[in-house]
Amino acid sequence: MxxxxxxxxxxxxxxxxxxxxxxxxxxxxxxxxxxxxxxxxxxxxxxxxxxxxxxxxxxxxxxxxxxxxxxxxxxxxxxxxxxxxxxxxxxxxxxxxxxxxxxxxxxxxxxxxxxxxxxxxxxxxxxxxxxxxxxxxxxxxxxxxxxxxxxxxxxxxxxxxxxxxxxxxxxxxxxxxxxxxxxxxxxxxxxxxxxxxxxxxxxxxxxxxxxxxxxxxxxxxxxxxxxxxxxxxxxxxxxxxxxxxxxxxxxxxxxxxxxxxxxxxxxxxxxxxxxxxxxxxxxxxxxxxxxxxxxxxxxxxxxxxxxxxxxxxxxSLPSLVKNRANAKILPKISGVMEFQDVSFSYAAAGVMSIMHDDELEEEMDILHGHTPEECKDLHCPHHPNVAIESEESTTEEETRKDPPRRYALEHIHFSVKPGEHIAFVGHSGSGKSTLASLINRFYDVTEGAITIDGTDLRDLDLHWWRGSVGLVLQDNTMFNDSIIENIRYTRPDATDSEVYEAAARAAAHDFIERMPDRYRTVIGERGIKLSGGERQRLSIARAILKKPSIVVLDEATSALDSITERSVQEGIKELITGRTSFIIAHRLSTVRSVDRIAILEGGRLIALAPHEELLKTCATYKEMVELQSHGLLAE
Incomplete structure (x- = not known):
């Protein structure tokens, strides 16, 4: 009451x-x-x-x-x-x-x-x-x-x-x-x-x-x-x-x-x-x-x-990432970024406590046919409210200790020049997408700092910063709306002419013109009426229209076939030209032309250099290139 x-x-x-x-x-x-x-x-x-x-x-x-x-x-x-x-x-x-x-x-x-x-x-x-x-x-x-x-x-x-x-x-x-x-x-x-x-x-x-x-x-x-x-x-x-x-x-x-x-x-x-x-x-x-x-x-x-x-x-759920007092808005972004001994732990950031919420666990139990009471009767060890006693159970003092922090990223330290293109390469789980999420401030660093033009990202206005970053993902879902409104989503005040120009630069204009209602075509739930390549080109058009200062491409072409990827790459080139960009890619052939490639392994940065230099100095990168060239490592 x-x-x-x-x-x-x-x-x-x-x-x-x-x-x-x-x-x-x-x-x-x-x-x-x-x-x-x-x-x-x-x-x-x-x-x-x-x-x-x-x-x-x-x-x-x-x-x-x-x-x-x-x-x-x-x-x-x-x-x-x-x-x-x-x-x-x-x-x-x-x-x-x-x-x-x-x-x-x-x-x-x-x-x-x-x-x-x-x-x-x-x-x-x-x-x-x-x-x-x-x-x-x-x-x-x-x-x-x-x-x-x-x-x-x-x-x-x-x-x-x-x-x-x-x-x-x-x-x-x-x-x-x-x-x-x-x-x-x-x-x-x-x-x-x-x-x-x-x-x-x-x-x-x-x-x-x-x-x-x-x-x-x-x-x-x-x-x-x-x-x-x-x-x-x-x-x-x-x-x-x-x-x-x-x-x-x-x-x-x-x-x-x-x-x-x-x-x-x-x-x-x-x-x-x-x-x-x-x-x-x-x-x-x-x-x-x-x-x-x-x-x-x-x-x-x-x-x-x-x-x-x-x-x-x-x-009333609390936000883990929020604005600090007197958050700043920079008058201009030149694109100098520094990763200063960055470490990140999902547990320390409070992420795991959200993902393992008791109520969420209970909902899963319900979906799979168990109530908390039934879980207790069945001695379900995964349920958070059920304690299973055993000879190896921990003592009360041990259970009070904080769980050990498992770092997804550890001691990442490097600098990026204005307009430089950096690729993140590594096996699954190496921390590539986590690093991209930190750049977008979907999470905040646990230790160290990421700065833009000398200012800590955490000191910037969150909405302004995200508005300054152009993000293209592997799976870019769309709204159940027209093509023109989906592209215009990143800049609602953009004119139709600006939308058409962004679509053309993203190599999307031609296929849009073939649609039944062209730019007014409604593309269905999550863009279901479009192919993967078409959705990618629309997402690139979105990013181009946004005019971002920083670009993050998170495996933007990994789900596409080689022919479709070639057309999408034209739009990506338009997007990243002249902008500080971070590119995550499984296909090593797509990142050879970047300025430098960062090799991540187990959450650590083990090498950072151009493609040709890495082939000579980094055994891990050389092995990945050779395996992909022989079809033994998935692209």
Whole structure:
């Protein structure tokens, strides 16, 4: 409940004028709610004193006031509901915007270690749930609760015995609600996580449909989905049985019957008037209204709160890479870069703690058919919450020690001149892509520093720096949009002419002109309608249009055949000419013309020199060249 109220308050504090209007309108509504039954009580009590066939002026005035209050009540209720809608709609939009901003601000590793479908589903669920719960709280629970307290105070003055009985019954019902909720909570939490896993898996399958089709795995995926849904349904049935016992207790019917029975007895005994009995019957509606709302929500309360918790957790994930105070923007980049004794550890950077998040592990257990409880029963050693005892288990003191840092890069030290082209070469796992990620500041160095024109990258404005780097990857996915908008993505203010020029320089213009709608052709999810070479040329056009100061090519042609690669190389040459560039490539033939080649092995820089010199001085490089030339080392 605290999480819900805290989250709602974070949205409401930006709407002070609406909140003040809500407070004033709620107090006015409560006042009219209280006045309505009190006037009704006086009208009914006055009926007994009327003579047959006569309606005295004082009775007509009293009845007219009651009708006027009833009309005012209808108007205030409509206005109050409209204001609650407006507040919650504004809050919904703000929460969605903040959540989307958080998703975009998440580090690359946070995106890579979580299923995109699950992230979006959690945020969508949290947004809808916040609107639903918030509206009920502000439209029903708050005003009804205030009115109920006032009614109880008045009712105690009218008849303490009857009021005490009502209060006792409400307290008993509250205890029953708490007991059922406590038992149903763990079941609802597991159901909620199962459904998140179902949606996340469905998204994974939809975005990886080619391997599913090529493996003829449709039946397997349908069976996995059926199994997850069946488990969620089975758990929900267990929770529903608990809620069904509570639904059998209809507080409105019980209270109404109690008040009518006891009230009539008090009327007959002369201890209560008919008007006062009417007052007690009326307050039943106000007392039960918030209870009925809570009772209606309780079967799904824990599920809804779990949705809010998961959505807020996603929206509040801390960034590992962020701007320092007084981050700089350089007036101009000449392109001098220095790697000053750079070392990097994924564990030290906090990356491994994200990738091995307990909740992520639990989602994987769910997808593979195990809950945390089942993992414990099965003694699954991979589950983070299960301790498996053995003769070789570590001592408590040993488990408290920090895990040893495994460096992906160690003591990398070299300088790059303006406009120089450097290639990173090495076997898989040698640290090439990690080094490229550090240049882009997808991670920050653990030790040492990377500088541009003498300024540490960590001292620069993060968004400005990334905007200064042109990145072309091996697999460049596209948006489900037109070709022209995909190219223009790196510079939204670019004119059509500038886009056409960038496409021509990237050797992409000719194939685009052959497309059905040319530059307006929509290329499908992730650019599925294009070939690998066509997507690469569009990504190069993107980078050219961006006019970057630094270029990073991460195996930009390794997935292409030789003929396609030759056409793509024309665009790459256009992109890197005159710019400081870093090129990662498996095909050594593509990097022979660069200024220098950096040989990485086990995270260390073992050589840095031009191609011809390396052939003479670096045995590792010479061996790689010879193996590739004989087809024994994959290109």
């Amino acid at each position: 605290r999480l819900l109220l805290t989250t709602l308050w974070q949205q409401f504090r930006t709407l002070p004028h609406l909140i003040w209007a809500y407070c004033v309108l709620t107090l006015a509504l409560v006042a009219v709610w209280v006045a309505d039954p009190l006037l009704g009580q006086r009208v009914i009590d006055s009926v007994g004193s009327l003579e047959s066939g006569t309606l005295p002026p004082h009775f007509l005035r009293l009845f007219g006031m009651w009708m006027g209050v009833s009309i005012l009540l209808c108007a205030l209720q409509a206005l109050h509901k409209y204001l609650c809608w407006r507040i919650m709609n504004r809050s919904y939009i703000r929460f969605m915007q903040e959540s989307y901003r958080s998703v975009l601000g998440m580090d690359v590793v946070q995106h890579l270690s979580r299923r995109a479908g699950a992230i979006i589903k959690k945020i969508d669920n949290a947004s809808d749930t916040l609107w639903d719960l918030g509206f009920q709280i502000f439209e029903v629970i708050i005003p009804s609760s205030i009115t109920g307290v006032i009614f109880l105070v008045i009712a105690f003055r009218v008849n303490a015995t009857l009021t005490g009985g009502i209060a006792t019954m409400l307290a008993t019902y509250g205890i029953a609600l708490w007991c059922v909720t406590t038992k149903a909570e763990p079941l609802q939490k597991r159901v909620s996580r199962l459904w998140v896993s179902v949606v996340g898996r469905a998204y994974d399958v939809a975005t990886n449909i080619l391997p599913v089709k090529s493996s003829a795995a449709e039946s397997h995926e349908l069976e996995r989905m059926r199994s997850l849904q069946s488990r969620a349904f089975s758990l929900q049935i267990r929770a529903d049985r608990l809620w069904a016992t509570l639904e059998g207790i209809n507080m409105f019917i019980i209270l109404r019957a109690t008040i009518i029975g006891a009230g009539l007895a008090l009327v007959v005994g002369g201890h209560l008037t008919l008007g006062e009995l009417f007052f007690f019957l009326f307050i039943v509606f106000r007392l039960v209204a918030p209870i009925e709302v809570i009772g209606a929500f309780l079967p799904k309360w824990n599920e809804k709160m779990e949705k809010v918790r998961m959505g807020v957790q996603i929206a």
